[in-house]
């Protein structure tokens with residue numbers, strides 16, 4: 001396991017540095033702009049279910065960390081936000097967008113997993129007279145705590161200014177298995193999954209409309225990124241295929257009315273990565289030789305393969321090298 005961490009950590013650090021730079025830039029811009037915050041555009045996919053679509057880019061200063069899908073679900077008592085965006089200022093923009101939809105408070109922020117493009121806007125909802133409960137997988141807190149120093153160091157390195165640790169807002173309520181939360185005449189069923197995309201993936205199901213927010217357990221068009229366990233993710237995909245939501249909202253990409261169909265390309269890609277990596281290890285190829293020989297046609301049709309495919313192969317090799 002140590003070997004795996006030593007291979008993956010530089011990639012995580014690079015990602016964090018890029019993400020942090022974007023977050024810092026947008027945070028500074030928001031502070032300069034004063035109280036006027038431009039609301040993020042939202043699309044109403046089903047009654048009371050709204051989504052902001054992130055763009056298909058790696059997180060960078062040029063896109064303000066605006067790369068992940070963010071959700072809003074509104075009940076009769078209060079609203080829930082599902083992921084908060086890749087910077088404090090993006091979180092402020094999401095909060096402004098919610099304020100246009102309803103006067104009800106945001107009582108829950110639900111984080112689908114630890115990646116900064118999903119959690120760094122939390123701070124926008126954590127203060128004020130009615131702070132939201134921050135809800136996440138039982139392993140979200142420890143994972144975020146382990147990564148926060150890298151986020152903060154990246155902020156400092158990019159800006160020359162140390163950000164306070166409060167920039168990273170941790171869950172106040174955790175999910176071990178499942179949790180039902182009530183927004184008033186509207187229940188959300190949260191489910192914590194075994195290690196897959198990360199070790200802290202959480203899905204959110206809105207019973208009223210049959211909408212399932214998958215977080216990054218489902219990527220559409222944007223190449224899937226392995227940061228948990230490849231074999232575990234394929235098992236979770238098999239379980240997700242048994243669900244039949246009316247609508248599936250991925251962490252990246254457009255919503256789909258057919259989860260089984262929407263998840264098929266991801267399952268094929270991850271399956272190909274698994275098979276090629278196992279074959280390379282069985283042939284005794286060291287990782288550099290293996291990387292040279294992999295068949296990159298498996299990335300055909302995916303966006304951002306240049307940014308993430310080799311990283312995925314490296315992660316898969318590190319995981320499968322120790323496979324029994």
Ligand SMILES: [Zn+2]
Nearest residue numbers: 113115197216
């Ligand atoms: Zn992710």
